Amino acid sequence: MLGLDLSLFKRDVLNERWNISLEEHIIDMAWSPDMSHLVAATAEGRIILIDNYGDSAAYKQIGEHALGANSVSWRPDGLQFASSGQDGKVQVWDGVTGKLLQLIDADNDWVAKATYHPQRPILAIAAGRSFKCWTETEGIIYESADHASTIADIGWSPDGSAVAVAAYNGVTLHYPVQQSEPRKYQWKGSSLLLTWSPDAKYIATGEQDSTVHFWDVNSGTDAQMSGFSTKVLELSWHSSGQWLATGGGNTICIWDCRGNGPTGREPQYLRYHFDKVTQIAYQPSGHYLASADIDEFLLLWEPEKHDKIISATSLSAPATCIRWTTKGDILAVGQQDGVIETFLIKNAHV
Amino acid sequence: MISKIPVTVLTGFLGSGKTTLLNRILSENHGKRIAVIENEYGEIGIDNDLVIGAEEEIFEMNNGCICCTVRGDLIRILGNLMKRRDRFDYIMIETTGMADPGPVAQTFFMDDDIKNALSLDGIVTLVDAKHVIEHIDDSDEVKEQIAFADVILLNKIDLVTPNALEELEARIRSMNSVAKIFRTQDAAIAMDHILNLGGFDLDRALEVNPKFLEPEYPFEWSGVYQLDEGIYTLIFNAGPDPTINVSLLRIANTLNESMQTTFNSAAESAVLAFSSDETALKPGEAIQAFGKWYQLQLNTNKSRFSLLIDQPGIYALFTEHHPDEFHAHLENADGNRLQAVITRAYKPDHEHDEEITSVGITTSGALNLDRFEEWLRWLLATKGADIFRMKGILNFSGMTERYVFQGVHMLFDGRPDRPWADEPRKNALIFIGRNLDREELNAGFNACLD
Numbered sequence: 001m002l003g004l005d006l007s008l009f010k011r012d013v014l015n016e017r018w019n020i021s022l023e024e025h026i027i028d029m030a031w032s033p034d035m036s037h038l039v040a041a042t043a044e045g046r047i048i049l050i051d052n053y054g055d056s057a058a059y060k061q062i063g064e065h066a067l068g069a070n071s072v073s074w075r076p077d078g079l080q081f082a083s084s085g086q087d088g089k090v091q092v093w094d095g096v097t098g099k100l101l102q103l104i105d106a107d108n109d110w111v112a113k114a115t116y117h118p119q120r121p122i123l124a125i126a127a128g129r130s131f132k133c134w135t136e137t138e139g140i141i142y143e144s145a146d147h148a149s150t151i152a153d154i155g156w157s158p159d160g161s162a163v164a165v166a167a168y169n170g171v172t173l174h175y176p177v178q179q180s181e182p183r184k185y186q187w188k189g190s191s192l193l194l195t196w197s198p199d200a201k202y203i204a205t206g207e208q209d210s211t212v213h214f215w216d217v218n219s220g221t222d223a224q225m226s227g228f229s230t231k232v233l234e235l236s237w238h239s240s241g242q243w244l245a246t247g248g249g250n251t252i253c254i255w256d257c258r259g260n261g262p263t264g265r266e267p268q269y270l271r272y273h274f275d276k277v278t279q280i281a282y283q284p285s286g287h288y289l290a291s292a293d294i295d296e297f298l299l300l301w302e303p304e305k306h307d308k309i310i311s312a313t314s315l316s317a318p319a320t321c322i323r324w325t326t327k328g329d330i331l332a333v334g335q336q337d338g339v340i341e342t343f344l345i346k347n348a349h350v
Numbered sequence: 351m352i353s354k355i356p357v358t359v360l361t362g363f364l365g366s367g368k369t370t371l372l373n374r375i376l377s378e379n380h381g382k383r384i385a386v387i388e389n390e391y392g393e394i395g396i397d398n399d400l401v402i403g404a405e406e407e408i409f410e411m412n413n414g415c416i417c418c419t420v421r422g423d424l425i426r427i428l429g430n431l432m433k434r435r436d437r438f439d440y441i442m443i444e445t446t447g448m449a450d451p452g453p454v455a456q457t458f459f460m461d462d463d464i465k466n467a468l469s470l471d472g473i474v475t476l477v478d479a480k481h482v483i484e485h486i487d488d489s490d491e492v493k494e495q496i497a498f499a500d501v502i503l504l505n506k507i508d509l510v511t512p513n514a515l516e517e518l519e520a521r522i523r524s525m526n527s528v529a530k531i532f533r534t535q536d537a538a539i540a541m542d543h544i545l546n547l548g549g550f551d552l553d554r555a556l557e558v559n560p561k562f563l564e565p566e567y568p569f570e571w572s573g574v575y576q577l578d579e580g581i582y583t584l585i586f587n588a589g590p591d592p593t594i595n596v597s598l599l600r601i602a603n604t605l606n607e608s609m610q611t612t613f614n615s616a617a618e619s620a621v622l623a624f625s626s627d628e629t630a631l632k633p634g635e636a637i638q639a640f641g642k643w644y645q646l647q648l649n650t651n652k653s654r655f656s657l658l659i660d661q662p663g664i665y666a667l668f669t670e671h672h673p674d675e676f677h678a679h680l681e682n683a684d685g686n687r688l689q690a691v692i693t694r695a696y697k698p699d700h701e702h703d704e705e706i707t708s709v710g711i712t713t714s715g716a717l718n719l720d721r722f723e724e725w726l727r728w729l730l731a732t733k734g735a736d737i738f739r740m741k742g743i744l745n746f747s748g749m750t751e752r753y754v755f756q757g758v759h760m761l762f763d764g765r766p767d768r769p770w771a772d773e774p775r776k777n778a779l780i781f782i783g784r785n786l787d788r789e790e791l792n793a794g795f796n797a798c799l800d
Contacts (some may be wrong), residue, residue, distance in 0.1 A: 168409050190409045190422055
């Protein structure tokens, strides 16, 4: 039988701290900037605020989204966070007490994501087919025309000047702050998620048709990578913007995006997942890469050094969401069975 | 391996009764927890906390190939439902009246997550028995909804005459010969006729006598007459053909409630009795109720043939062409014109030659795997746009299991099934599509036999 022999790996790198069980599929999680809180959203719609005490945790349900939650995001000052759901609502919560502060109606549409500007208290909202921006003082400050389908993902550019929107027919770049004309990165396909390279040079998208697109943000040209065994829902950039890790099957590919980009270059392969990869996340410093699979394994790699596993552990269900703290020394792993587990990384190379 | 959650798709024009049926399904005490995805803004009257409304979003994949369209809304919503699969054990999708079932079905082939976790249990199409005739000729959507169906409910039967219903059913049957057709009023139907059909249960679909997979009846019309002992006259005027084939069969002693069933099985006997060596009759000669086929030689003006009835009873007359084309009628000895108590047109008229048909192939013999694959690849590449659905059980040389497959347009999914038991090994497959060439399909398939 194929599988990992965990005894082969260093056991002292991934140190389990606390775990809790919410008994519902964890659909999204976010660490507060100071790591004192972790907020989690479940597929059933519950919003859970967790106090992180390091070795232990306390949690409470603060609210819910009928029909299911989709996303959570902290305001950069860490005082509030927002959640979105299939009920067409965005809710803004107090980051300490968990009290509901605002209820934003997104016209009964599926709100795939609500995400805060990287520096300012502006909330970007994927409201059905329309993209909106909201602030506490002014309400809705920007509203786009409808995209070709319900928006699948949105992401602020690293400097916060633009928001990229992924939907059917490619990516659209909106400028909600300066309110200028959107820019279209057209492609006939369904983009499922997007991520900006930290240097803002590329927007990478994972696609329904089992490809990855690299959009060159300035020129608007794109490179399409194929060969994935299924649709690509796992993308993570190295902090330098030089490497992109992709899932879409059992093998993790690390694409070299230096210089002229990934076209024509063989990626680095990380091959020790024996079933489909479900999550990939580079540590903020870029040193470690964490990944998880359907076989319920969590693996840790040092891709810049070699393609071998540094550490591995077995979970109680496939990971659905893995989140590093900003500092990069703690990893939170949310699972299909509702368990959230945190790991302290020894010699974290932060 | 976790078992797959069954999904039933409800299609049908606005007003055909989809919402009524959905409400019935939700209120019926069947012990299932059902999640509903609604594309139609209907009124669900039932308190069901898993009703998700969504607009249709059609995605073309692979740079615009028409056969690779999928439903983005369903990928998104079904994908999310799978994250809470312990909350329900059945999924219903209610499409809009104008929905093309193709992209819905293709979604179950094209998206890996959906393919692994869900199974398309069946497509149930509701047909408004009264109003469908107004749309059927010029609406591709109506035709496709009928062609894709596993089950068709002819609904609102209280609003149409039995004859009109017969004609409609015959017409629908000629388009999709494997769907189960039920006649309903207020969409009242037993749940086990529409839910948990077991997917695509080939044995059930193909249990239909293969002869009737061919919608080509050798006659276009039949009528049921109540006749006493005596001599009757069948009168033809000149028509489009110099000859016409007819057959007469005694089907019952008296008119009774199961007449329709008796009549239908008589039609099957008439098909089986049909052969190329009909007895030729000249005007003045006599037709007898032996169930055999006569070829009547017609004069350029009126032609009269005798009908010899030696015992009273219920008789079915089958004619190669519609009698109206020959201004034909039946008279008794007193010269009075007789009306048929039931009539059925097998091709309502020539202008209605359906562009959508079913072609069934049933043969013994073992298939050569390479040749079959090559032929199928060619067929789907060239004709895939016109092939709506296909299903089959195949007998490959050297394979101990039956091979089952199904497909939608260019997408094909096949696997070995149970081993052949103590039964004759054979191939049975069916294509439902537009402008299918029966001869070509048969020849292509037969060329793959070892």
